[in-house]
Amino acid sequence: MSKLFTPFKIGDIEIKNRIVMPPMCMYKVKGDNGLPRCFHKLHYAARSLGGVGLIIVEATAVEPRGRITHSDLGLWSDEQIEEHANLVKDCAKYGAKIAIQLAHAGRKSTCDSQSIAPSAIKFSDDYKIPKEMSMDDIKDLKQNFKNAAIRAQKAGYEIIEIHAAHGYLISEFLSPSINNRSDQYGGSFENRTRLLREILTDVKNAVNIPVGVRISADSWLNKDWKLDDSVKLSCELENLGAAYIHVSSGGFFDTKELDNMPKFLPLYQADYAKAIKESVKIPVIAVGMITTASQGEALLMGNVCDAVAYGRELIRNPNFAQLAMSELGREDLVEKPYQRAF
Numbered sequence: 001m002s003k004l005f006t007p008f009k010i011g012d013i014e015i016k017n018r019i020v021m022p023p024m025c026m027y028k029v030k031g032d033n034g035l036p037r038c039f040h041k042l043h044y045a046a047r048s049l050g051g052v053g054l055i056i057v058e059a060t061a062v063e064p065r066g067r068i069t070h071s072d073l074g075l076w077s078d079e080q081i082e083e084h085a086n087l088v089k090d091c092a093k094y095g096a097k098i099a100i101q102l103a104h105a106g107r108k109s110t111c112d113s114q115s116i117a118p119s120a121i122k123f124s125d126d127y128k129i130p131k132e133m134s135m136d137d138i139k140d141l142k143q144n145f146k147n148a149a150i151r152a153q154k155a156g157y158e159i160i161e162i163h164a165a166h167g168y169l170i171s172e173f174l175s176p177s178i179n180n181r182s183d184q185y186g187g188s189f190e191n192r193t194r195l196l197r198e199i200l201t202d203v204k205n206a207v208n209i210p211v212g213v214r215i216s217a218d219s220w221l222n223k224d225w226k227l228d229d230s231v232k233l234s235c236e237l238e239n240l241g242a243a244y245i246h247v248s249s250g251g252f253f254d255t256k257e258l259d260n261m262p263k264f265l266p267l268y269q270a271d272y273a274k275a276i277k278e279s280v281k282i283p284v285i286a287v288g289m290i291t292t293a294s295q296g297e298a299l300l301m302g303n304v305c306d307a308v309a310y311g312r313e314l315i316r317n318p319n320f321a322q323l324a325m326s327e328l329g330r331e332d333l334v335e336k337p338y339q340r341a342f
């Protein structure tokens with residue numbers, strides 16, 4: 001009996017199997033309007049048809065200056081709800097549950113507008129110096145996350161993921177090297193994690209669907225954000241009602257600055273997921289160079305995680321989940337017309 005093809009729950013949402021498509025920006029928006037296009041609908045619907053249990057739609061900006069590029073998706077305006085609703089409808093038809101990752105790029109935005117960050121420290125020489133956020137900026141940011149979450153729920157998304165990973169705005173607050181603030185949002189662990197805790201609470205209070213968090217478990221810099229911090233943070237997020245933790249790593253710093261970069265080998269982030277899974281009861285999603293059915297199955301059987309995200313593998317092969325079904329002896333789950341192919 002394959003565990004990869006047993007259902008699991010995020011909050012009260014039942015997901016038919018444990019294969020997750022993690023958020024992956026496609027940079028395919030046209031005309032700076034943040035709207036999903038035909039490409040997005042086909043791209044996500046194909047993975048739903050391909051048998052994925054949970055699709056997390058790519059980083060979607062909560063305000064225009066929170067985009068990584070002008071081609072990112074957005075949910076900063078009510079006018080964007082309808083196209084997102086169409087995307088969800090097309091995808092959900094084929095059985096996947098559809099989540100959305102709400103994001104702000106912070107100092108890693110490459111858009112024309114002035115970028116914002118906890119402190120006026122640029123990511124690298126290729127990036128602008130961001131504006132240090134004022135208290136009003138922080139208040140607006142929280143409101144923007146809340147408004148985008150309400151729009152996401154209206155569009156029909158069944159789960160929300162808050163992007164607190166990869167050196168984008170929320171994770172910039174977590175890092176003592178990026179966040180030099182001397183107010184209640186900087187300094188101690190409690191202060192640096194305050195923004196994320198407040199955004200999670202605000203978003204949760206604004207919607208009645210599960211809200212999970214994606215974190216970078218380690219900054220790959222020895223004196224910065226480390227796995228111990230992530231374990232502690234994950235426990236606090238669980239206490240605040242986070243529905244799951246999605247465990248990635250890195251992205252905080254330019255590679256030139258790093259002193260503890262992992263080797264990008266298969267399963268390279270799995271130990272981070274395991275440490276967090278040992279400390280929380282909510283579901284944990286592992287990700288990072290997991291490319292085969294047997295790897296995913298081994299992670300689940302080893303209690304490393306509750307669900308397995310296949311990123312680039314699902315870009316390469318939208319039918320990866322069906323291949324995994326056949327490899328793990330569950331041909332019965334393969335879409336009927338496709339069964340002759342396996």
Ligand SMILES: Cc1cc2nc3c(=O)[nH]c(=O)nc-3n(C[C@H](O)[C@H](O)[C@H](O)COP(=O)(O)O)c2cc1C
Binds near residue numbers: 024025026059165310
């Ligand atoms: C094209 C591309 C776009 C990505 N965009 C996002 C994103 O929008 N949000 C995010 O949290 N991670 C993003 N990631 C990271 C992936 O979600 C995933 O964590 C990473 O690719 C490692 O998993 P993999 O080895 O299975 O691909 C992106 C990765 C790729 C390759």
